Amino acid sequence: xxxxxxxxxxxxxxxxxxxxxxxxxxxxxxxxxxxxxxxxxxxxxxxxxxxxxxxxxxxxxxxxxxxxxxxxxxxxxxxxxxxxxxxxxxxxxxxxxxxxxxxxxx
Numbered sequence: 001x002x003x004x005x006x007x008x009x010x011x012x013x014x015x016x017x018x019x020x021x022x023x024x025x026x027x028x029x030x031x032x033x034x035x036x037x038x039x040x041x042x043x044x045x046x047x048x049x050x051x052x053x054x055x056x057x058x059x060x061x062x063x064x065x066x067x068x069x070x071x072x073x074x075x076x077x078x079x080x081x082x083x084x085x086x087x088x089x090x091x092x093x094x095x096x097x098x099x100x101x102x103x104x105x106x
Contacts, residue, residue, distance in 0.1 A: 006094045008057075010087040011080075012073045018057035018091035025095070027056035031067060036092070050074065054084065057091050 007017035020028075020036075028036045032052035035041065041049070055070040074084065 008087050008091040008094060010084065012077050012084075016058050017061055018054070018087050019060050020053075020057050020091045020095040021060070024056040024060065027059065028053050031055060050085070050088070053088050053092075057088065 007019050010016050010018055025036050028034070032049050034049065036053070051067060051071050051074060054074065055065065055067050058070065059065045074081070077084065
């Protein structure tokens with residue numbers, strides 16, 4: 001059975017749902033030039049990465065979404081910037097492989 005990441009809700013212009021599945025991870029790399037799993041990706045998380053990750057996590061439910069539109073959504077919701085970052089973090093956390101129960105510790 002394949003694992004589909006849980007959707008993380010975020011209200012911007014309307015309720016949207018972030019998902020960082022494999023396709024989204026590939027899209028992050030395409031639009032930011034950085035691998036989301038590389039060491040240091042999250043330590044140097046500036047505007048380009050914020051917009052790129054948010055775009056990649058949202059485009060699954062809105063094929064008409066563009067990087068520029070996501071930038072506008074961020075700009076229009078700067079008062080919710082902390083919530084935007086929290087939703088990105090939650091979507092990433094949800095996408096990480098989970099340890100299997102009863103698996104030996106390494």
